[in-house]
Amino acid sequence: MTAPDAEAKPARIWITRAEPGASRTAARLRDMGFEPIITPLLAIENLTPPVPDLAPFTALAFTSINGVAAFAALTHERDRPVFAVGPVFAVGDATAQAARDAGFADVRSASGDLHALARLIASELSDGVVLVPQAESPAGDFDAALTAAGARNVSIQPLIVYRARRTPVAAPAEFDAVLIHSPRAAHILAEQDIARLSHALTACISAAAAAPLVALGLTPAVAETPDEASLLTILKAALGKRDAAV
Helix, strand or coil, X not given: CCCCCCCCCCCEEEECCCCCHHHHHHHHXXXXXXXXXXXXXXXXXXXXXXXXXXXXXXXXEECCHHHHHHHHHHCCCCCCHHHHCCCEEECCHHHHHHHHHCCCCCEXXXXXXXXXXXXXXXXXXXXXXXXXXXXCCCCCCHHHHHHHHCCCCEXXXXXXXXXXXXXXXXXXXXXXXXXXXXXXXXXXXXXCCHHHHHHCEEEECCXXXXXXXXXXXXXCEECCCCCHHHHHHHHHHHCCCCCCCC
């Protein structure tokens, strides 16, 4: 009987998301006993648009942690009604926590995706205009999501506060799994040598993030809910049952 290899190396996980999120993911992976490889496909660039008068807005809505950070850097006011007593809606729990950490009050999490956020807003607002600090290229159509959720008298005003630009990097030489946090990253990955992905676990945070790879004939694993905790659960269940690393 062969003794177990006490020197077996931890599985190598390629993190494709942008910083600073990549480092947060890496820390969680180390705690799980994996070896993170930070090679982002995207980089976040904060923008400096003029912040409109906040008085006319019924609420704020954040669709990402990056949107929270970029908007919070544009204005340090936290005592105006829209911040102090008006609702601040967040797409998920991590984004909600980022908003609280930035000093925003009455933060309400949709604990889901853009459609869950639209449903939350529709359930709590009967009318009004919601200011949405977001990416230059948003991941989804918020107006359409609100309409589908039945928010007939609620509209949004986007405020472009950051952009995610493509990085001039190549895939790591070796990896056992790759994590995809966004449709944009998946599109970039799909343009690379996808044959190498057939020997690794590809885990996507949502069906939207998986779609560009599915269109190419791959079968990535998709998180049950669109959050990182669910995404990392895929690694626990599936890693170690894959082929050798590429």
